[in-house]
Amino acid sequence: MEHAMNEEEPESDIIIARNLHKTFPGPVAALVDFSVTVRRGEVLVIVGPSGSGKSTFLRCLNGLEEVESGSIIVDGIPLDDNQRHRLEIRREVGMVFQSFNLFPHLDVLENVSLAQRLVRGKSRAEARGCSLELLARVGLADKAASYPAELSGGQQQRVAIARALAMMPRVMLFDEATSALDPEMIGEVLDVMRQLAEEGMTMVVVTHEMGFAREVSDRVLFMEHGRVIEEGTPGEFFNHPRRQRTREFLRQIL
Amino acid sequence: MQWRSATRITSAVDVAKFLLTLGLLAWLVGRGSEQLGYQWHWRRIPAYLLTVTDGHWHAGPLLDGLLVTLEITAISLVLAAVIGLVTALLRLSGSLVGRILAIFYLETIRNTPLLVQIFFLYFVMAPILDISRFTTAVLALAFFEGAYASEIFRSGIVAIDRGQWEAAHSLGLSRLATYRHVILPQAVRRVLPPLTSQAISLVKDSALVSTIAVYDLTMQGRVIVAETFLVFEVWFTLAAIYLLLALALSLLVRLVERRLGSHGQTAWNMP
Numbered sequence: 001m002e003h004a005m006n007e008e009e010p011e012s013d014i015i016i017a018r019n020l021h022k023t024f025p026g027p028v029a030a031l032v033d034f035s036v037t038v039r040r041g042e043v044l045v046i047v048g049p050s051g052s053g054k055s056t057f058l059r060c061l062n063g064l065e066e067v068e069s070g071s072i073i074v075d076g077i078p079l080d081d082n083q084r085h086r087l088e089i090r091r092e093v094g095m096v097f098q099s100f101n102l103f104p105h106l107d108v109l110e111n112v113s114l115a116q117r118l119v120r121g122k123s124r125a126e127a128r129g130c131s132l133e134l135l136a137r138v139g140l141a142d143k144a145a146s147y148p149a150e151l152s153g154g155q156q157q158r159v160a161i162a163r164a165l166a167m168m169p170r171v172m173l174f175d176e177a178t179s180a181l182d183p184e185m186i187g188e189v190l191d192v193m194r195q196l197a198e199e200g201m202t203m204v205v206v207t208h209e210m211g212f213a214r215e216v217s218d219r220v221l222f223m224e225h226g227r228v229i230e231e232g233t234p235g236e237f238f239n240h241p242r243r244q245r246t247r248e249f250l251r252q253i254l
Numbered sequence: 255m256q257w258r259s260a261t262r263i264t265s266a267v268d269v270a271k272f273l274l275t276l277g278l279l280a281w282l283v284g285r286g287s288e289q290l291g292y293q294w295h296w297r298r299i300p301a302y303l304l305t306v307t308d309g310h311w312h313a314g315p316l317l318d319g320l321l322v323t324l325e326i327t328a329i330s331l332v333l334a335a336v337i338g339l340v341t342a343l344l345r346l347s348g349s350l351v352g353r354i355l356a357i358f359y360l361e362t363i364r365n366t367p368l369l370v371q372i373f374f375l376y377f378v379m380a381p382i383l384d385i386s387r388f389t390t391a392v393l394a395l396a397f398f399e400g401a402y403a404s405e406i407f408r409s410g411i412v413a414i415d416r417g418q419w420e421a422a423h424s425l426g427l428s429r430l431a432t433y434r435h436v437i438l439p440q441a442v443r444r445v446l447p448p449l450t451s452q453a454i455s456l457v458k459d460s461a462l463v464s465t466i467a468v469y470d471l472t473m474q475g476r477v478i479v480a481e482t483f484l485v486f487e488v489w490f491t492l493a494a495i496y497l498l499l500a501l502a503l504s505l506l507v508r509l510v511e512r513r514l515g516s517h518g519q520t521a522w523n524m525p
Contacts, residue, residue: 090425
């Protein structure tokens with residue numbers, strides 16, 4: 001699937017990660033000389049066995065984890081020691097977590113509005129209008145006054161997506177967004193993600209949903225032990241995997 | 255229903271035990287005072303609380319003392335909460351100096367007797383800083399209870415799921431905004447019960463300020479006892495007043511708790 005690219009932007013690569021290296025305490029390296037580039041409007045799906053470094057890579061992209069060496073540039077801003085850069089990147093990169101991480105003491109509307117007011121400086125009324133619009137987009141306009149604990153997992157995750165979108169991010173990261181959901185709720189979250197992809201959002205998606213990868217992504221990246229094993233269009237990747245290890249992985253999960 | 259009658263019997267037995275204990279206590283006191291040849295003068299006590307002359311109410315010394323106790327307690331409660339929160343945040347901060355400062359304060363306060371702290375402040379610091387007895391009392395209590403409050407706050411803060419920090423981080427919230435809007439509202443609700451017992455401790459510990467001649471409830475009691483030898487009556491009355499104060503405080507907090515938990519659901523902080 002091709003996405004409309006933003007023509008007036010001179011830079012077409014929105015994420016440039018070069019030679020990332022990271023280890024956790026223990027023998028296994030999380031990222032080894034890991035390089036990847038994401039184009040504006042691209043949907044990149046990262047797959048791989050657990051512990052392969054997929055989530056670590058995502059978390060490095062918005063500064064939740066520190067890399068030991070290598071460089072990350074997001075939308076022209078280097079992720080370095082400059083706190084202003086880091087803050088800028090945190091604001092421009094939205095993230096959706098496996099465990100939703102909604103704020104349990106705030107209702108749905110406040111969950112979506114909070115950062116708009118605190119970070120974007122919007123008035124309460126402005127944020128409210130924007131939030132209700134976003135909640136309608138994810139199909140939860142009627143849940144604005146509910147508290148997270150009153151919602152199903154699928155609904156909570158859709159609120160979390162709306163909350164991230166409220167910051168008008170230029171990139172959205174999805175860290176196994178459907179892994180904690182009951183099977184019957186996975187579809188509703190994937191639908192929202194698919195819709196987002198169709199609207200041209202740049203997305204980096206770590207998932208085990210191969211159907212989503214096949215249908216929605218522009219590129220699939222398979223990683224293991226912190227390294228890229230293989231990458232390609234979904235057609236190439238799923239139908240003609242080049243590497244033996246990729247074939248084994250696909251056989252196991254499909 | 256069998257279990258229902260069983261519980262009824264159990265509670266009846268409990269009530270009986272309670273009454274028996276109470277009776278035993280009363281008997282012990284009665285017999286003790288008799289042996290001492292103690293003359294009870296309960297009728298003189300109300301005058302120390304409140305007198306009416308020419309249709310005007312006059313607060314007696316005990317009521318005056320109660321007001322001072324309430325004043326000291328209220329001010330040091332607020333101060334202790336602030337000190338506790340700041341210390342907890344310092345201890346959890348990235349600053350090494352902040353952490354060392356917080357730990358030094360905590361360990362010093364928690365490992366020395368309150369009475370010694372009061373005397374230290376009164377005899378050493380008060381002349382240097384030129385502060386009144388009342389201020390000394392408030393400061394001593396605030397610093398003492400603040401140390402315990404800070405550990406309570408800290409436990410509440412670290413109990414909040416890491417995901418809450420990560421979500422706030424990814425939304426671009428500053429550390430301060432995250433504390434204020436995400437972490438603390440959840441943490442404070444969780445630690446309200448232990449904070450309440452700390453507040454009740456403060457009420458009771460405030461009696462120690464009578465040692466530096468602050469005319470609180472206990473001090474007034476001591477004065478009356480010295481003047482009238484109504485030892486038993488006055489101390490019984492004092493104990494009852496402190497008891498009522500503590501009970502009122504926990505009732506108040508329970509009301510606040512219920513109000514906070516009434517956002518449609520009470521179990522929102524359960525994972």
